[in-house]
Amino acid sequence: QSALTQPASVSGSPGQSITISCTGTSSDVGNHNLVSWYQQHPGKAPKLIIYEDIKRPSGVSTRFSGSKSGNTASLTISGLRTEDESDYYCCSYAGRQTWVFGGGTTLTVL
Amino acid sequence: QVYLQESGPGLVKPAETLSLTCTVSGVSISSGAYHWVWVRQAPTKGLEWIGTVYVSGTTSPYGGTTYYNPSLGSRLTISVDTSENHFSLKLDSLSAADTAIYYCARLTSGAGQFYWGQGTLVTVSS
Numbered sequence: 607q608s609a610l611t612q613p614a615s616v617s618g619s620p621g622q623s624i625t626i627s628c629t630g631t632s633s634d635v636g637n638h639n640l641v642s643w644y645q646q647h648p649g650k651a652p653k654l655i656i657y658e659d660i661k662r663p664s665g666v667s668t669r670f671s672g673s674k675s676g677n678t679a680s681l682t683i684s685g686l687r688t689e690d691e692s693d694y695y696c697c698s699y700a701g702r703q704t705w706v707f708g709g710g711t712t713l714t715v716l
Numbered sequence: 717q718v719y720l721q722e723s724g725p726g727l728v729k730p731a732e733t734l735s736l737t738c739t740v741s742g743v744s745i746s747s748g749a750y751h752w753v754w755v756r757q758a759p760t761k762g763l764e765w766i767g768t769v770y771v772s773g774t775t776s777p778y779g780g781t782t783y784y785n786p787s788l789g790s791r792l793t794i795s796v797d798t799s800e801n802h803f804s805l806k807l808d809s810l811s812a813a814d815t816a817i818y819y820c821a822r823l824t825s826g827a828g829q830f831y832w833g834q835g836t837l838v839t840v841s842s
Contacts, residue, residue, distance in 0.1 A: 657828050697828065702783070708762065
C-alpha cells in the first residue's frame with residue numbers, strides 16, 4: 607500500500623485557478639469512485655472538501671471541484687483567494703476496507 | 717452534531733505501548749452508520765491511515781470488525797467500548813518514528829467521507 611503521489615507544492619495568484627493532481631494505481635484511484643480531498647490549515651484538523659471523486663459537501667465553496675481520469679484524480683480551485691493558502695491531501699479507497707492518503711500539497715497564494 | 721475527542725498521554729517512552737481513546741458524542745458508535753478510524757500525521761509529513769473499526773448492533777459491546785494498515789503489522793489493536801461510546805488504539809513497541817499527531821475520525825465508508833477530531837500530539841522519547 608503506497609501513498610498516492612501529489613506535487614509537493616503549487617502556487618497561484620489571487621483570482622487564478624490551480625489544479626492539484628493525485629496519482630494512484632488501478633487498485634485504488636482507478637478502481638473506485640472514492641477519492642476525497644481535504645484542506646488542512648496549520649495546526650488544524652483536515653477538513654473534507656470533495657468526496658466520491660467530484661462531490662462537494664454542503665457548505666464548501668463551488669470554487670472547489672474534483673475530477674478524475676484513469677489513475678489520476680485532480681482538485682481544481684478557481685478564483686484563488688488568500689484564505690485558500692493551505693495544505694491539501696487526497697485520499698482513496700484501496701480495497702478490503704483500507705484507505706491510502708497522498709503525501710500532501712502546499713498551496714501558496716502569491 | 718457529531719463530535720470526536722482524542723485523549724491519551726502526550727509523551728511515551730521508546731519500546732512502550734501507546735494507548736489512545738476517542739470519545740464520540742452525538743451518535744452511537746454501534747449505530748452502524750459510520751466506520752471509526754485512526755489516522756496519524758508525523759511532523760511535517762502527510763496523513764497515514766492507521767486502521768478502522770466497524771460496530772453494528774449485532775456486535776458484542778467490546779467487539780467490532782477491524783481493518784489495519786499492513787505496515788503496522790501486529791503492533792496495532794483497535795477496540796471499542798459501546799457502553800462508553802468510545803473506541804481506542806493501542807500501538808506496541810513504540811519508536812521515534814511513531815511520533816505524530818493522532819486523529820480519530822468518523823468515516824462514511826460508502827462515500828469516503830472522513831470527519832475528524834482535533835487530534836492529539838504523541839511524542840516518543842526517553
